[in-house]
Amino acid sequence: MIARLLSGDSPRSRILAVLLIVIVLGLAGAPFLFHGVKALNVAAKILVFIVLVASYDLLLGYTGIVSFAHTMFFGIGAYGVAIACTQMGPNWSSIAVGIAVAVALSTVLSLLIGIFSLRVRAIFYSMMTLAVAFSFQTLSSQLSDWTGGDDGLNFSLPDVLSPSYQLFDEPVFGVTVDGKLLTYYLVFIATVILFLLMLRIVNSAFGRVLQAIRENTFRAEAIGYNTVVFRTASNVLSAIFATLAGVLLALWLRYNGADTSLSFEIMIDILLIVVIGGMGTMYGAICGTTIFILAQNYLEDLMAHGAEATQSIPLLSSLLSPDRWLLWLGVLFILSVYFLPTGIVGKLRTLKHASR
Amino acid sequence: MSTTATVSDTPQAAIAPRRIDWLPLSLAPLLMLIAYPLVGSASSWLTLTVAGLAMGMIIFIIASGLTLIFGLMDVFNFAHGIFIALGAFVAMTVLGALPDWTQADSLGLNLLALALAALAAMLAAAIAGLIFERLLIRRVYGQHLKQILITMGGMVVGQELIKMVWGAQQMALPLPAALGGSLIWGEVAIEKYRLLALVIGVMVFFCVIGVLNRTKIGLLIRAGVQDREMVESLGYRIKRLFIGVFAAGSALAGLGGVMWGLYQQNVTPQMGAQVNVLIFIVIIIGGLGSTGGSFLGAILIGLLANYTGFLYPKIALFSNILLMAAILLWRPQGLFSTGNR
Numbered sequence: 001m002i003a004r005l006l007s008g009d010s011p012r013s014r015i016l017a018v019l020l021i022v023i024v025l026g027l028a029g030a031p032f033l034f035h036g037v038k039a040l041n042v043a044a045k046i047l048v049f050i051v052l053v054a055s056y057d058l059l060l061g062y063t064g065i066v067s068f069a070h071t072m073f074f075g076i077g078a079y080g081v082a083i084a085c086t087q088m089g090p091n092w093s094s095i096a097v098g099i100a101v102a103v104a105l106s107t108v109l110s111l112l113i114g115i116f117s118l119r120v121r122a123i124f125y126s127m128m129t130l131a132v133a134f135s136f137q138t139l140s141s142q143l144s145d146w147t148g149g150d151d152g153l154n155f156s157l158p159d160v161l162s163p164s165y166q167l168f169d170e171p172v173f174g175v176t177v178d179g180k181l182l183t184y185y186l187v188f189i190a191t192v193i194l195f196l197l198m199l200r201i202v203n204s205a206f207g208r209v210l211q212a213i214r215e216n217t218f219r220a221e222a223i224g225y226n227t228v229v230f231r232t233a234s235n236v237l238s239a240i241f242a243t244l245a246g247v248l249l250a251l252w253l254r255y256n257g258a259d260t261s262l263s264f265e266i267m268i269d270i271l272l273i274v275v276i277g278g279m280g281t282m283y284g285a286i287c288g289t290t291i292f293i294l295a296q297n298y299l300e301d302l303m304a305h306g307a308e309a310t311q312s313i314p315l316l317s318s319l320l321s322p323d324r325w326l327l328w329l330g331v332l333f334i335l336s337v338y339f340l341p342t343g344i345v346g347k348l349r350t351l352k353h354a355s356r
Numbered sequence: 357m358s359t360t361a362t363v364s365d366t367p368q369a370a371i372a373p374r375r376i377d378w379l380p381l382s383l384a385p386l387l388m389l390i391a392y393p394l395v396g397s398a399s400s401w402l403t404l405t406v407a408g409l410a411m412g413m414i415i416f417i418i419a420s421g422l423t424l425i426f427g428l429m430d431v432f433n434f435a436h437g438i439f440i441a442l443g444a445f446v447a448m449t450v451l452g453a454l455p456d457w458t459q460a461d462s463l464g465l466n467l468l469a470l471a472l473a474a475l476a477a478m479l480a481a482a483i484a485g486l487i488f489e490r491l492l493i494r495r496v497y498g499q500h501l502k503q504i505l506i507t508m509g510g511m512v513v514g515q516e517l518i519k520m521v522w523g524a525q526q527m528a529l530p531l532p533a534a535l536g537g538s539l540i541w542g543e544v545a546i547e548k549y550r551l552l553a554l555v556i557g558v559m560v561f562f563c564v565i566g567v568l569n570r571t572k573i574g575l576l577i578r579a580g581v582q583d584r585e586m587v588e589s590l591g592y593r594i595k596r597l598f599i600g601v602f603a604a605g606s607a608l609a610g611l612g613g614v615m616w617g618l619y620q621q622n623v624t625p626q627m628g629a630q631v632n633v634l635i636f637i638v639i640i641i642g643g644l645g646s647t648g649g650s651f652l653g654a655i656l657i658g659l660l661a662n663y664t665g666f667l668y669p670k671i672a673l674f675s676n677i678l679l680m681a682a683i684l685l686w687r688p689q690g691l692f693s694t695g696n697r
Contacts, residue, residue, distance in 0.1 A: 064501055066501065066504045066505070116681070116684055117684075123432055123500065123504075123644070124640060126432070126434075126504055127636035127637075127639070127640055128636075128640060128680070130632070130633055130636055131633050131636055131637050131640075131676070131677055131680065132677065134630075134633045135673070135674055135676075135677040138673045138674070139673075139674070142670070142673065264629060268508070268512060271505070271508060272509075272512075275505060319520070323519070323524070324516055324519075324520065326512060326516055327512075327513055327516035327517070327520070329512070330509050330510075330512035330513035330516060331513060333505075333509040333512070334492065334506060334509040334510065334513070337502060337505050337506050337509065338495065338506075341502075
């Protein structure tokens, strides 16, 4: 049953399995285990990013294409819901319309980008997505009547999902069951379904062809697969999943702006997470995201202490200043490209093989 | 379809005397001609055209280094922007240290200060490039996916290091006194700095073309592009050539950073990432690794940006991407394809 749910792609490492179970249980029980607004926000962000990063892994890890337009699709999803709810009012049909339009737009855009660039050379694709993503960012700030420009959009959701709604009068296990909690579980369930769906895709015959293309495009073509078609399909699929991740983000935050979903910083974050977590291993998305976002939210505090403690040493304290955490992450990223090409997950899996 | 055409073309092109592909070259004059009736007045047209050409030159200076690195080394350096930012910051420091020279009302002293700043920027960028090549790129020659990832990581680290040294905020980079303002002939106004950019851009173009086509090193570089192993087997140390080209490309990026920073009149640590986008568009339009192509692509981008900025300001923000799409529809490999890659 479990093997079927995981599409026969089990973690294949005891430590990894334990780690995954801890993360999943932690996320499932987050509202009851950790108190406070920040903890729940961090948990929700982890959920959204698991979908986003896994969808990027589909493209980078399984097909071997580097895209820089992933946040564009993420943003389309988030703006889709945000704009629909602002323009049509807070009801379920506007959310549905927002999702439908966003997915359709992402499909068309990713198809166009793929057709334009994937038939030429992989490098064209990387450079072109970078250019397209920047133009899209400009476009979103230009269409400020719709997107709210730099201020972004605050919108309300249907009653059931709004913080003022209460399902039960009495708190359950000391926690009030309000709209926010329901939204969290909506995001949680959606993440589980989407993740399992992606796991299913990469372990299907289609996914195997993608991996063949990654390993040796020429040979894959020689066997008779039209690599352009498969690459484009992978591009479109990954765009759709990223769009859905954007939808989840907008539902959780009830806000969307360029900085929260479109910015290039998020693109860099995704790239770092995929590589550090492990390219071509869907589980890398779970481990990588959890570690990264926990670090992003709590490591800065730790580094602030480090900087204070080393205040007397000039260079060291500026290296440890909390603003420089991205520096260390960049170094970690480079090291893991060299020494851990399959990331944390790959390392854990080979550890097991070595011990036997 | 396009791939089969290039495959059958290559052997002929190698044997037949080199034909100049005139069609793309006619694009820039064509664009100027089309713009003339739309703009209406001759004086604004001339102002816009000179401004566009100058902007194109600055973009070309930035992009030329990356074109070299692409062309010879087949390295996808996504961190090129970091050398541009470094150049701009070094120039800012040097110009800031010479207030007597930059504020003096003498063109000679101003230019001297600028030359010093440019030299320092190029040197700093070249050294940074050498370190970058030795530390990061050396291990990933021939592995494109890893190159993109590694250089992207290098970009993140480099940007953080710049923030550490110069701070994270935007800083002003004023033009030297005699270079500010415009020359005015009748109704035509031309910024002095753009004239300087025009001159430097043309100089860089002819230097790069001259070195590549007229010197022995250039011959070796071009031979290395064609067939790396053959050059090695003839006893030349192609690795050293590679490092030299990488340093030269980075130095050009440093020079471009100075020009771009003075053009924008400010510098930010993020400028590298912003400029990267522009460079990539130029290189895609021009054809990977083609110096002439990127020269032409930069001019087209500069002209189009200025014309549309005057005529349809809303579209101007997307003129680059529209131009890129149009060119790729016409020639999927860019204006001048370098063939073997």
